[in-house]
Amino acid sequence: MAAIRFSAVSKRYANGYDALRGVDFELESGEMVFLTGHSGAGKSTLLKLLTLVERPSRGEVWVGDQSLAELDKRQIPHYRRSLGVVYQNHRLLADRSVFQNIALPLQIAGYSDEDIGRRVRAALDRVGLLEAESASPMALSGGEQQRIGIARAIVHKPRLLIADEPTGNLDPRLSLDIMQLFEQFNRAGTTVLIATHDVALIKRMKHRVLILDKGRMRHV
Amino acid sequence: MSKSAAKPVRGASGHRITRADRFKRWLGRHRFEASEALRRLIKTPIAALMTVSMLAVALAVPGFLFTLVLNLEQLSPAADLKPQLAVYLKPGADERRVDIISRELLLRDDLVSVELISPDTGADDFRQRSELGDLLDLFETNPLPAVILIVPREQSTQALQAMQQSLFAYDEVDSVELDIEWLVRLGAILNSFERISLILSLLLALTVLLVVANTVRALISSRLEEIEVSLLIGATSGWVRRPFLYAGLWYGLCGALFALVLIYLALVLVESPLRDLTSLYLGNFELRGLGIQGVVTLLVLGSLLGWGGANLAVSRLLTQFDAR
Numbered sequence: 001m002a003a004i005r006f007s008a009v010s011k012r013y014a015n016g017y018d019a020l021r022g023v024d025f026e027l028e029s030g031e032m033v034f035l036t037g038h039s040g041a042g043k044s045t046l047l048k049l050l051t052l053v054e055r056p057s058r059g060e061v062w063v064g065d066q067s068l069a070e071l072d073k074r075q076i077p078h079y080r081r082s083l084g085v086v087y088q089n090h091r092l093l094a095d096r097s098v099f100q101n102i103a104l105p106l107q108i109a110g111y112s113d114e115d116i117g118r119r120v121r122a123a124l125d126r127v128g129l130l131e132a133e134s135a136s137p138m139a140l141s142g143g144e145q146q147r148i149g150i151a152r153a154i155v156h157k158p159r160l161l162i163a164d165e166p167t168g169n170l171d172p173r174l175s176l177d178i179m180q181l182f183e184q185f186n187r188a189g190t191t192v193l194i195a196t197h198d199v200a201l202i203k204r205m206k207h208r209v210l211i212l213d214k215g216r217m218r219h220v
Numbered sequence: 221m222s223k224s225a226a227k228p229v230r231g232a233s234g235h236r237i238t239r240a241d242r243f244k245r246w247l248g249r250h251r252f253e254a255s256e257a258l259r260r261l262i263k264t265p266i267a268a269l270m271t272v273s274m275l276a277v278a279l280a281v282p283g284f285l286f287t288l289v290l291n292l293e294q295l296s297p298a299a300d301l302k303p304q305l306a307v308y309l310k311p312g313a314d315e316r317r318v319d320i321i322s323r324e325l326l327l328r329d330d331l332v333s334v335e336l337i338s339p340d341t342g343a344d345d346f347r348q349r350s351e352l353g354d355l356l357d358l359f360e361t362n363p364l365p366a367v368i369l370i371v372p373r374e375q376s377t378q379a380l381q382a383m384q385q386s387l388f389a390y391d392e393v394d395s396v397e398l399d400i401e402w403l404v405r406l407g408a409i410l411n412s413f414e415r416i417s418l419i420l421s422l423l424l425a426l427t428v429l430l431v432v433a434n435t436v437r438a439l440i441s442s443r444l445e446e447i448e449v450s451l452l453i454g455a456t457s458g459w460v461r462r463p464f465l466y467a468g469l470w471y472g473l474c475g476a477l478f479a480l481v482l483i484y485l486a487l488v489l490v491e492s493p494l495r496d497l498t499s500l501y502l503g504n505f506e507l508r509g510l511g512i513q514g515v516v517t518l519l520v521l522g523s524l525l526g527w528g529g530a531n532l533a534v535s536r537l538l539t540q541f542d543a544r
Contacts, residue, residue: 053452074456077451077455077456078454079454080454081453083454091448093446095446104449105453105454108456112245
């Protein structure tokens, strides 16, 4: 079964800008795929359709066996809990500890404190930052911050992991580290979609690449 | 030792979530959010105090006015005074006719008492009570009219006025004076005062709503990143609302508590002049406070208005985050 399916999806913004034009593609469950293209090609818009920050103007988006068009406003929160999302600027909250940052998705989903403690430490362990638990995210390096961002994205074991330029602010060596971390999760069965314009990095990794060009999908 | 220790659960069964568990977790979450909101409020004491003071004034004014209204209502005619009608007959009216009229009135069911004061009795009375009694000697005949004092059973203002009109059915009746007109006037003044208090209260309630909404708006803008991230990782709008609704609730409740103090102080200040004023008309006037009911009403209203104001602010925010 496809993990993600876009069927003739177009997105035109209120100002008349066509971000996506008739995009078709599928992601198999368990796949790891790069999404690339120049800035303004529609990468961010595509991810926003997946996280339901935006709705398509035309066409249909499926995640697993769920058509996103069928989800109404009240169902969006529960749908989003099935995803893990990593951002370029990691979007950690500066006023709370690393532990509390990673615990947030679990608290929102209503896990017990005991469960939260266990899962947060497991997630920290998987990104190799177990000792950073009580630190402030602002005290960590850029690479470490992104690892914490990833830990927050995978702490609730999502079936689909989406990353938007996760290495945008990192040097090449750290970028490779982060990508290898994504590969680890992919090997454990998580479907991974990474938007990036780091062509050199994509070439080093042997995964399928989707290319967006002015809102159209070019399959490679 | 935890309660579950008596019956250890292991593995998957330990993750089963019962309804009671869920309720307990929900309650725990709310308790956490409530205390967290209070903690944040105390963390910025000056800003919080300014908002709370504004709310206190806005809540104290209507509270104080209503207390005054309640107190002044003690003065309404229903209290101790029997409204009395003085029926003045035309000077020189036939004595026998006057006698018949007073007897007819005596037979009526709707009058509690009827007392005839003949011109002679009136003159005697006048001589006894007034230093100007000798004036009467200047007249050849007694200039005083006969007066019939009556106390109607029905004492509403309308009934009294109807009674006043009905007495003119007798040709001999010259005028009918209501000797409680000052009370009627007071009643009218009280009514307008009450109405004005109500309008003022509504306006001030709106003020409370807007002050809290504005404060919470500032609170929201300082936590925008947290809200956005929470929504992106699956927070419901309820989750996002909660901390701000509790903040609004605390603001409203603290404002109401401060308002109670202000009302108490204001009542202490007006007590003695008010007592002097009322002693002119009524013997035993006791200044009443808000009472338990008033205190509870003010606290509940304050909290609800705070909650409502916060809801206003956070609802506006959430519509901005809806998927387009």
